[in-house]
Amino acid sequence: MSSLFVKGMILKSADESCLPTRLKQRRTGDHQRLNHHHRQPRFIRWVSGGIEAHTSGGSVPIRAVLNPVSPPVVTTKKRVFTFGKGRSDGNKDMKSLLGGKGANLAEMASIGLSVPPGLTISTEACDEYQQSGKKLPPGLWDEILEGLQFVQKEMGASLGDPSKPLLLSVRSGAAISMPGMMDTVLNLGLNDEVVAGLAGKSGARFAYDSYRRFLDMFGNVVMGIPHALFEEKLEQLKAEKGVHLDTGLTAADLKDLVEQYKDVYVEAKGEKFPTDPKKQLELAVNAVFDSWDSPRANKYRSINQITGLKGTAVNIQCMVFGNMGDTSGTGVLFTRNPSTGEKKLYGEFLINAQGEDVVAGIRTPQDLVTMETCMPDAYRELVENCEILERHYKDMMDIEFTVQENRLWMLQCRTGKRTGKGAVTIAVEMVNEGLIDTKTAIKRVETQHLDQLLHPQFDDPSAYKSQVVATGLPASPGAAVGQVVFSAEDAETWHAQGKSAILVRTETSPEDVGGMHAATGILTARGGMTSHAAVVARGWGKCCVSGCADIRVNDDQKVLTVGDHVIREGEWISLNGSTGEVILGKQQLAPPAMSPDLEIFMSWADQVRRLKVMANADTPNDALTARNNGAQGIGLCRTEHMFFASDERIKAVRKMIMAVTLEQRKAALDLLLPYQRSDFEGIFRAMDGLPVTIRLLDPPLHEFLPEGDLDHIVSELTVDTGMTEDEIYSRIEKLSEVNPMLGFRGCRLGISYPELTEMQARAIFQAAVSMTNQGHTVIPEIMVPLVGTPQARYFP
Numbered sequence: 001m002s003s004l005f006v007k008g009m010i011l012k013s014a015d016e017s018c019l020p021t022r023l024k025q026r027r028t029g030d031h032q033r034l035n036h037h038h039r040q041p042r043f044i045r046w047v048s049g050g051i052e053a054h055t056s057g058g059s060v061p062i063r064a065v066l067n068p069v070s071p072p073v074v075t076t077k078k079r080v081f082t083f084g085k086g087r088s089d090g091n092k093d094m095k096s097l098l099g100g101k102g103a104n105l106a107e108m109a110s111i112g113l114s115v116p117p118g119l120t121i122s123t124e125a126c127d128e129y130q131q132s133g134k135k136l137p138p139g140l141w142d143e144i145l146e147g148l149q150f151v152q153k154e155m156g157a158s159l160g161d162p163s164k165p166l167l168l169s170v171r172s173g174a175a176i177s178m179p180g181m182m183d184t185v186l187n188l189g190l191n192d193e194v195v196a197g198l199a200g201k202s203g204a205r206f207a208y209d210s211y212r213r214f215l216d217m218f219g220n221v222v223m224g225i226p227h228a229l230f231e232e233k234l235e236q237l238k239a240e241k242g243v244h245l246d247t248g249l250t251a252a253d254l255k256d257l258v259e260q261y262k263d264v265y266v267e268a269k270g271e272k273f274p275t276d277p278k279k280q281l282e283l284a285v286n287a288v289f290d291s292w293d294s295p296r297a298n299k300y301r302s303i304n305q306i307t308g309l310k311g312t313a314v315n316i317q318c319m320v321f322g323n324m325g326d327t328s329g330t331g332v333l334f335t336r337n338p339s340t341g342e343k344k345l346y347g348e349f350l351i352n353a354q355g356e357d358v359v360a361g362i363r364t365p366q367d368l369v370t371m372e373t374c375m376p377d378a379y380r381e382l383v384e385n386c387e388i389l390e391r392h393y394k395d396m397m398d399i400e401f402t403v404q405e406n407r408l409w410m411l412q413c414r415t416g417k418r419t420g421k422g423a424v425t426i427a428v429e430m431v432n433e434g435l436i437d438t439k440t441a442i443k444r445v446e447t448q449h450l451d452q453l454l455h456p457q458f459d460d461p462s463a464y465k466s467q468v469v470a471t472g473l474p475a476s477p478g479a480a481v482g483q484v485v486f487s488a489e490d491a492e493t494w495h496a497q498g499k500s501a502i503l504v505r506t507e508t509s510p511e512d513v514g515g516m517h518a519a520t521g522i523l524t525a526r527g528g529m530t531s532h533a534a535v536v537a538r539g540w541g542k543c544c545v546s547g548c549a550d551i552r553v554n555d556d557q558k559v560l561t562v563g564d565h566v567i568r569e570g571e572w573i574s575l576n577g578s579t580g581e582v583i584l585g586k587q588q589l590a591p592p593a594m595s596p597d598l599e600i601f602m603s604w605a606d607q608v609r610r611l612k613v614m615a616n617a618d619t620p621n622d623a624l625t626a627r628n629n630g631a632q633g634i635g636l637c638r639t640e641h642m643f644f645a646s647d648e649r650i651k652a653v654r655k656m657i658m659a660v661t662l663e664q665r666k667a668a669l670d671l672l673l674p675y676q677r678s679d680f681e682g683i684f685r686a687m688d689g690l691p692v693t694i695r696l697l698d699p700p701l702h703e704f705l706p707e708g709d710l711d712h713i714v715s716e717l718t719v720d721t722g723m724t725e726d727e728i729y730s731r732i733e734k735l736s737e738v739n740p741m742l743g744f745r746g747c748r749l750g751i752s753y754p755e756l757t758e759m760q761a762r763a764i765f766q767a768a769v770s771m772t773n774q775g776h777t778v779i780p781e782i783m784v785p786l787v788g789t790p791q792a793r794y795f796p
Helices: 095-110 123-131 140-155 192-202 204-221 227-241 251-269 277-291 295-303 355-359 369-374 376-393 420-432 438-444 447-453 461-467 488-496 510-518 532-540 596-608 620-628 647-658 662-686 707-721 725-735 747-752 754-773 790-794
Strands: 002-006 009-013 024-027 030-033 043-047 050-054 063-065 080-084 118-121 168-173 184-188 313-318 329-334 346-351 397-404 407-415 468-471 473-476 479-485 501-505 521-524 543-546 551-554 559-562 565-568 572-576 581-584 634-638 691-695 779-783
Touching: 080 095, 080 140, 095 118, 095 123, 095 168, 095 313, 095 407, 118 140, 123 277, 123 313, 140 277, 140 313, 168 277, 184 204, 184 277, 192 204, 204 227, 204 251, 204 277, 227 251, 277 313, 295 510, 329 369, 346 369, 369 376, 376 397, 376 407, 420 438, 420 447, 420 596, 438 596, 461 468, 461 581, 473 532, 479 488, 479 521, 488 501, 488 510, 501 510, 501 551, 510 532, 521 532, 521 572, 532 543, 543 572, 620 662, 647 662, 647 707, 647 725, 662 691, 662 754, 707 725, 747 754, 747 790, 754 779
Parallel strands: 479 501, 501 521, 521 543, 634 691, 691 779
Antiparallel strands: 002 009, 009 063, 024 030, 043 050, 080 118, 118 313, 168 184, 168 313, 329 346, 329 397, 397 407, 468 581, 473 543, 479 572, 551 559, 559 565, 572 581
C-alpha cells in the first residue's frame, strides 16, 4: 500500500502501477518519478428505479480520502480487498486470507459475472482483532472506509445519503464453509432519513420492509437482542391485520412495525437503535469478528475437526434486493443434486424475498423450476452462469443469487456440500464428462462419504406405507429411527445415554448444531431443501426431512401433532430422508448395497493405492461381507468369538474350563472341534485365494463366565459336570485376574493346556485340507498371541 500527499488529500492505491504520470511518490528520504499510462476514468449515474454503473477498464483505481495531511498508520499487510464486475484484488486461491466467500466473490467478479461490488476484510485482520482484545487493530477502520469509497464510486451512491442511498450487507466467510455458524447483517445503512429517501425512489412498502428486516437482524446479531422479541411483534401485527404472510402487510403496517422494533431496543438493551450508518458498519464488522469465537461456531469446528484457521473474513457488499415486488426474488441452488449427484439444477426460489429467508428456513420456498416461468430471462442467464462456474471450478457448486426487478445478481458461490452417494456419483460423472481425471475424483470423495454409503436403509418401504403420517421435503437422504426430542440439549443428553434421538423443531438455528450432530435424524416443520437444517445435515450425511407443513410442534408441552396423531417426547418415529416420509414407530432397517458408481470409484482407488486393506472377521458371514467389500484377506480372525455363536458351543467351553482332569478337558474340546472346523471351512471358502490370519485362543478364561449371568451359569454347570456349587464357585474364583490384560491368557493358556492349542490347530488344518480338496486356494496364517519371550514360542 502506497500513500501520496497531494493538495491536502491523501491518495492511497493498492497497486502502484496505476498511478498517473507526474505524481511523485513520497517516502522517507526517497522521491521517485513514476511513468505509467493511466486508463480512462469510470462514469457512474443514478437512474430511476435503480443504480447503473459504467467502467472503461479493469485497472485498480486511485481512491481519495479527505483526511488531514498527516502520516497515516502504516501497515505492511494488505487487509482490505475490493471487487467489482470485471476486476478484483483477490482470486479463488486466496481462501486462507479472504475466506471461501470472499475469494469466490473475487473470482466471480474477475470472470465477468454480475456480482454486486464490495470489499473483503481479511482473516488476518480477524486474528489481529482477537489478539487486540476484540478491538479493531490500528489503521483498519481507515482501510475499510477507503474500500467503502470504492463501492460508493462503483454504485454512484453513498452510505447515509437519503438522495442516493447505499445499503450494505455484512457477512462472515471463513476459509472452510461453516453454514449458518457465523453472523450476517443485511440492509445496513438505513435510518429514518435514509428510509424516507429510499421510499421516494423505490416505494414505501419496499423501503419499510427492508428497514424492519434490518432492525431485526442488526438487533439480534449485533446488539444481542433475541430474535423472538421481534418475531413476537411481527406475529401480533399479522394477527391484528388478519394476514398469514409477511407479504400481506401494507407499507403503513410495516412503518408501524418499525416503530415497535425500535421500542424493542429500548426495552431489551436500555438504549436506542444506532442511527449513524458508519457506526452501524463498525458495530457489524465487530459482530462478525466476534461470531468467529461464538459457542456455536466453536462447537461446529470441534464436531468437524476444523483447525488451523486464523479467523473469519468480513464481506461488505452493496445490497441488491429480492424484495422489490413480483419481479424480484432470491434463491439458493446446487449445480447438481447434492443428495443423488444427478446432473440437474437443484434448488429453491422465493419471490419477493431476501436471501436469508431461504437459508434460515423462515419461509418454505418453491422449487427452482418455478423461476423459469415467472422470470425466464433471469433464469436463462442463471443456467448459463451455473455452466460457466462448473467449467471454471470443475466441481459441483453451491450458489446464492438474487433477482432485482428481473436483473440477476450472483451473491455467492462455493464448492457444494454433498452426501456420500452424491459425492461418488458426481466424481464418476465428471470423469466421464472430461472435467476431471480419476486422481482428482478420488480426492473429491471423503472418508465420511464412504462411511455414509455403509449406513442401512429401510428394509421394505412398501411395508410401512400405512404408517406414513406426513411427508415433507427429502432434505438429506438415508433412514433414521429414533425417539422424539424437542430441543438440541435433550438430543445431546439422550445421545450421551446411548439413545437414538430424532430432533423435531419448527425450524433449526445455528445454536442447535450440537443437538443436530447428536441426533440420529432431524425433522422440521419449516424450511426448504437449502435451509440451515438441510445443508448441515447433508454435510454430515445425517437423515433430514424439512418443510413438513403437516406437523405442528409444541416445544413447551413437548408434543408433535400430525393430523389426529399426537406424538410425545420419547415415542418412536422413523424418517425416510430420501422420500421425505415421516413414519410412526420403529421400522426395520436393511444393510446397504454396493452401487455401480461406487464399484467404479473403488476400482480407481485400487489403481493408485499402496495400502493393503484386510478385515477383522470371525465368522463365515463376516468373511463374505468383507470379501464383497473389497478386503484383500483377513488380518485378524478371533477364534474366541466363534465360541459365543450358540449355546452348545459356550456350554462346551465352560465344561472345558471346569474340567479337573485331562480326559474331561479333551472330551469338552472334542465337542468344540467340529464347530471350529466348520467355521474355518466357511471362512476359507469366502476368502478363496486370500490370506487368513487366525489368532489362537487369547482372552483369560474368566471372560467366558460373565458376572452378570454367574448364578445361571453355575446352576447349569452343576447339572452338566456333576460338581457342587461350592466347587464351581471356588474354581471360578481361582480363574479371576487382577490384571486381565497381562494375566493367564494368550500363549500361556496353550503352554498350560497344550490340548487346547492342538484342537484349534487340528480344526484349522482339517478345514484347509477339506477346502483344498474342493478346489479352493487356502492361505492360512496362525497367530500365537501374547508371545513376549523367545521361550514362549517353543511351548509343547
